[in-house]
Amino acid sequence: MKNKLSYSLFYTLTVLSISCSPEATEHDLQSVKPTSAITRPEEAFPNQRGSIQTTKLNGKTVTYQLFGDQAVFENDILLSEHDLRQADDLQIEGTGRTKASSRWPNKIVYYSISPSLPNPSRVLAAIAHWEANTPIRFVERTTQRGYVLFQTGSGCSANVGYVGSVQYINLASSCTTGNTIHEIGHTVGLWHEHSRADRDTYVNINTSNIITGYETDFQTYVQRGTDGFDSEGGLDFGSIMMYGSYDFSKNGLPTITKKDGSTFTSQRNGLSQIDIQTVNLMYPTPN
Numbered sequence: 001m002k003n004k005l006s007y008s009l010f011y012t013l014t015v016l017s018i019s020c021s022p023e024a025t026e027h028d029l030q031s032v033k034p035t036s037a038i039t040r041p042e043e044a045f046p047n048q049r050g051s052i053q054t055t056k057l058n059g060k061t062v063t064y065q066l067f068g069d070q071a072v073f074e075n076d077i078l079l080s081e082h083d084l085r086q087a088d089d090l091q092i093e094g095t096g097r098t099k100a101s102s103r104w105p106n107k108i109v110y111y112s113i114s115p116s117l118p119n120p121s122r123v124l125a126a127i128a129h130w131e132a133n134t135p136i137r138f139v140e141r142t143t144q145r146g147y148v149l150f151q152t153g154s155g156c157s158a159n160v161g162y163v164g165s166v167q168y169i170n171l172a173s174s175c176t177t178g179n180t181i182h183e184i185g186h187t188v189g190l191w192h193e194h195s196r197a198d199r200d201t202y203v204n205i206n207t208s209n210i211i212t213g214y215e216t217d218f219q220t221y222v223q224r225g226t227d228g229f230d231s232e233g234g235l236d237f238g239s240i241m242m243y244g245s246y247d248f249s250k251n252g253l254p255t256i257t258k259k260d261g262s263t264f265t266s267q268r269n270g271l272s273q274i275d276i277q278t279v280n281l282m283y284p285t286p287n
Helices: 026-030 081-085 121-133 177-188 273-282
Strands: 051-057 060-067 070-073 077-079 108-113 137-140 147-152 156-159 166-171 203-205 256-258
Touching: 108 177, 121 137, 121 177, 156 177, 166 177, 177 273
Parallel strands: 077 156, 108 137, 108 147, 147 166
Antiparallel strands: 051 060, 060 070, 070 077, 156 166, 203 256
C-alpha cells in the first residue's frame, strides 16, 4: 500500500476570508487564481553569497551555504546544528518531513514574536490562515523549550519541522503574509514542491540558467539520496512551496519550464485543499 502526499497551495489572499466563510463552496476555493504575475521567491540572504559547504546525506553529498554561523539549504531553509549533526536522519517524504520526531507534538506550534519585528500583523494573519484551514494550533510560548521565534531577518527563511529547541522564522520587511504562510509551511514540515522524484515528468530544469552555486537547490530527493514518495496527481504548479519559472535565474531566462517549454508563475497566497489534506495526514486527528 502506497501512502501518497502532496504539498500544493494555490489560493489568493482572498481565500483567507473565503475559506472561513460557511457559504464558500469547493468550486469557489478551486477557482481562485494568483493575483500577481510575479511572486517574490523566499531567500534567507537576498543578493548575498555564503561559503559553499557540503555534508553527507545517506551517502550522497548535499551542498548548502554558510553565512557566518547560519547554514542555509535551498535558499530559505535553515539547518540547525542538530540537522547538521544528524544529517543521515534528515528524511524527505514526498515533499515534506513526516518523521514523527519532525512533527510538532500535539499539533501545537509554540511561538514568540520579537518586539522588533516590523509589521507583526502579517504573522498573525498567516497564523490565522493556518488555524482556519488545518488542525495546527499556535500558542504563545511561555516556558516551552521547543518553539519558533518570528524575528527580523535579511530575507525570508525558516527551519523545516520541529527542532525541539528555539527555531526561527526570519522575515525581512519585504516578506509578505504569503511568504510567511510559506515559511510556516516549512516550520510545520513541508519541503519545496519541485523536490518530487517524478518532477522531471512535468518540468525541465534549465541548469545553465541557474545562478552558479544554486544548482543543487533544484535537486529531487532521489538526487539527494534521501527516501521519499510522490503524491498521486503529479506535480502541482500552484503549490505555495513551488519555485516559479524565473526564480534564481542568472540571465533572465527560465530556470524551470513545463515540458512543452512554457513558463508558469508561482504564488504565495494561501493553502490549497491538497495541502490542507496533506497536513491532516501528517497531523491526524483521532476519531
